[in-house]
Amino acid sequence: MNTYESIMQGLNEAIAYEKGEKTARSNTITIAPLPDVSASEIKELRQSLNMTQSTFAAVMGVSNKTVEAWEKGTNAPAGTARRMMGMLIADHMIPEKYSIISR
Secondary structure: OOHHHHHHHHHHHHHHHHOOOOOOOOOOOOOOOOOOOOHHHHHHHHHHOOOOHHHHHHHHOOOHHHHHHHHHOOOOOOHHHHHHHHHHHHOOOHHHHOOOOOO
């Protein structure tokens, strides 16, 4: 099918949908909620990965002070960091699998 035919097919499908002659396709996805990770769980995670605060900070893309604050409970990680921690809890090999670190 060439570009013109592809465009025409799409337009004809849109017209058929608008007239009620065709139903639209849809996909449903479910996104897991962000995990809640306590200060002690963050420290346990870091230690289970055999990482210093400095290494863990580099892996997470944050400063050493941020990791220190998370572990003290002064600050809590935000969305992306919480998602990454949930992934690290599920699979400790992620940093190696994706060449974030090499040992």
